Amino acid sequence: MRIVHYGHSCVLVETETARVLIDPGAFSSGFEQLRELDAVMITHQHFDHIDAEKLPGLLQANPSARLITDPGTQELVSKLGLESETAYPGQSLQLGETPVHVVGGEHAVIHQDIPTVANVGYVFDNGAFYHPGDSFSVPQHRIDVLGLPTAAPWLKASEAVDFLRAVKPRIAVPIHEAVLVNPAMHYGLFTNLAPEGTEVRVLSKGEALEAQRV
Template sequence: MLITHLGHSCLLVEVDGARLLLDPGVFSRGFEELTDLDAVLITHQHADHVDVERLPTLLEANDGARLVAEPETAAELRQAGIEAEPLHAGDTLEVAGTTLRGAGGRHAVIHPEIPRVGNVGMLVGTSRADGGDGLLLHPGDAYDVVPGDVDVLALPLNAPWAKVSETIDYLRAVSPSVAVPIHDALLLPPARAMYLGHCTRLAPPGTSVVDFNGGQPLDVLT
């Protein structure tokens, strides 16, 4: 499984022969230059996970790529003139030879007076235990999606809805083989290193926390 971090929560994932882009948002850079994508996947409607201004250019450059989004997000995109397939929690799709499953359903609580929006975690691929190239979980903005057999967890490091103890507890609950850091655009480098250090030191047994290298593809399961 090859993963390229394009900033914040945006990942290019190459698994089972499929080339998938997750959560191209306003804090992410370089995704609009990608080609040969099989699908674009969006966990929820917040702008740091979907840049509605740049999304049409991305789709034009990837004619035939499927746009799959959390249902509320799909409805909002249609209102903006962008057609998207809704993915509900529990749904399974076959995308270019790999499997996509939705999990969860609601965004984490930011504040009781801020309405919660839909949020569908994306499970991409097939676990190595089942003979696949690996199963990646991108939870979007929630820590309540805890499926089994996750090989790679895209771990949100920092958010208005999270504190570091919750991040570590979530990492331990999922207990993947590998965790890679996402959702980090609000952190200056020293603070990011501190968050990443906490997660590395307090990771569960058998989990490696692996950082990205300046936008280069990372083979996470070798």
């Protein structure tokens, strides 16, 4: 099996019988040029995992590719006019001769005031590769290569380490790392959840802000 990382959570998985792209999101790049895909798989509905602007063109350029999503992404892809299949936890899929087991079910908690959305992870070829999406779901399979979430509003470094230790893969490939150089997701979270009367203001380098005595 061959694995190619296109940034953040976007990963191309190539087996002897299938060529599969996972989570082509807004923080990823280069996947737009891929051809001869057998499937495009989405773990959940957040924009950094599914780029609604680029997905239709990607599927148009790969007419034989199956679009497979979690239950929570059905409405989005339907609005885009795309046909899709829904993957449910506990289900087993077949891509060529490659089995894919669907695990998980829910996105990790971002904040108690934000509703939890659906999230599924995909275990390829009985454990050769595991993409958890945005979750800490530990599969029953023994995992050879794990896509390890690195940084997110829902993630502490200690939690990533605990997840890594629980899965115990032979190799861990850091994914979901784009927020380390693009903090806009965190800024948006602070803005949306700030208490009434609080403004979140991002200062550019060297910019001054006047504070008042309270």
